[in-house]
Amino acid sequence: MMHAFFLSFSLALAALQQPPADAAPAFGFPVKCIVGQSCLIQKLVDHDPGPGRRDYRCGLLTTNGHDGIDVRLRTMADMRMGFAVIAAAPGTVLRTRDGEPDVSVNDRAALDGKDAGNAVVIDHGEGWQTQYSHLRQGSIAVRAGQRVAVGDRIGLIGLSGNSEFPHLHFTVRHRGEVVDPFVGTTALPLCNVEARLAGLWTPGAAQMLGYKPAAVITGGLASTVPAKAVTERDPPPGLNGRQAPMILWVDAIGARAGDRQMFSITGPNGQIVHDQQSVIADGGLSWFAYSGKRAPAAGWPSGRFVGRYRLQRGDAVVAQIETPGWIK
Numbered sequence: 001m002m003h004a005f006f007l008s009f010s011l012a013l014a015a016l017q018q019p020p021a022d023a024a025p026a027f028g029f030p031v032k033c034i035v036g037q038s039c040l041i042q043k044l045v046d047h048d049p050g051p052g053r054r055d056y057r058c059g060l061l062t063t064n065g066h067d068g069i070d071v072r073l074r075t076m077a078d079m080r081m082g083f084a085v086i087a088a089a090p091g092t093v094l095r096t097r098d099g100e101p102d103v104s105v106n107d108r109a110a111l112d113g114k115d116a117g118n119a120v121v122i123d124h125g126e127g128w129q130t131q132y133s134h135l136r137q138g139s140i141a142v143r144a145g146q147r148v149a150v151g152d153r154i155g156l157i158g159l160s161g162n163s164e165f166p167h168l169h170f171t172v173r174h175r176g177e178v179v180d181p182f183v184g185t186t187a188l189p190l191c192n193v194e195a196r197l198a199g200l201w202t203p204g205a206a207q208m209l210g211y212k213p214a215a216v217i218t219g220g221l222a223s224t225v226p227a228k229a230v231t232e233r234d235p236p237p238g239l240n241g242r243q244a245p246m247i248l249w250v251d252a253i254g255a256r257a258g259d260r261q262m263f264s265i266t267g268p269n270g271q272i273v274h275d276q277q278s279v280i281a282d283g284g285l286s287w288f289a290y291s292g293k294r295a296p297a298a299g300w301p302s303g304r305f306v307g308r309y310r311l312q313r314g315d316a317v318v319a320q321i322e323t324p325g326w327i328k
């Protein structure tokens with residue numbers, strides 16, 4: 001009797017462990033970069049069915065109708081250095097496109113429907129597909145019909161198609177419907193979803209993808225205000241002598257109305273040469289800000305200066321950067 005009991009129990013367990021129909025693959029992070037260091041998450045999937053925008057944590061790190069996750073690089077130089085885009089799960093390459101130039105969409109007359117730019121689509125079976133968009137021209141390393149393993153390089157991060165900055169737009173679809181890999185197909189309530197507890201990511205990817213409501217992409221000390229668009233500050237200006245102004249600039253993600261931003265610049269002996277704070281009136285997914293001052297009558301002293309920027313929400317610092325510059 002005991003034996004029969006165990007037998008039926010284990011059969012029941014086996015039935016429970018049957019994967020549901022169309023079980024999703026676990027997705028690895030699709031870029032060889034470290035989030036928060038060499039790359040940043042700029043945008044998430046929009047969950048607002050109307051004209052508004054809402055990410056899986058009910059934050060604003062998305063735009064209306066955005067159907068993927070944007071993994072961006074900090075500078076054009078990083079794009080040229082080359083960051084590999086890799087298959088998020090094993091599968092078969094369905095289709096590829098190459099030949100689109102790496103220029104900002106603002107500098108193109110027409111995209112002719114090629115919004116994804118250079119792109120790869122991988123089929124993972126059971127109706128699951130992933131798409132990798134805006135890849136670098138000439139970097140596509142796979143062809144249609146080819147089997148790929150998770151982690152195989154399929155291209156490099158680029159700027160092709162409908163793109164204003166070097167990034168990968170990564171989309172997951174199941175039977176043609178967009179799925180947010182942070183949420184998966186289960187009807188989880190939004191807002192409190194934790195990436196490491198839910199969703200379709202592998203544990204390693206989920207670990208790296210904790211929700212960051214704001215971040216500084218890049219910044220610097222310069223004698224002139226750089227262009228807001230990353231494509232137009234390549235390379236960004238630097239400090240230009242003892243008589244020129246000194247400006248701390250930052251390019252950030254996710255500033256909000258009511259946030260406090262603090263700029264400070266210290267000189268070669270640690271003395272504060274500039275200090276300014278303000279409360280942000282509007283904010284936005286993309287946030288470009290700067291503050292600085294003219295050179296003193298005697299000119300700046302020679303040596304190393306350090307610019308510090310902090311974005312504060314309530315008592316919490318949500319983003320910051322420290323960036324050096326030199327006066328000869």
Ligand SMILES: [Zn+2]
Nearest residue numbers: 068069070169
């Ligand atoms: Zn995107």
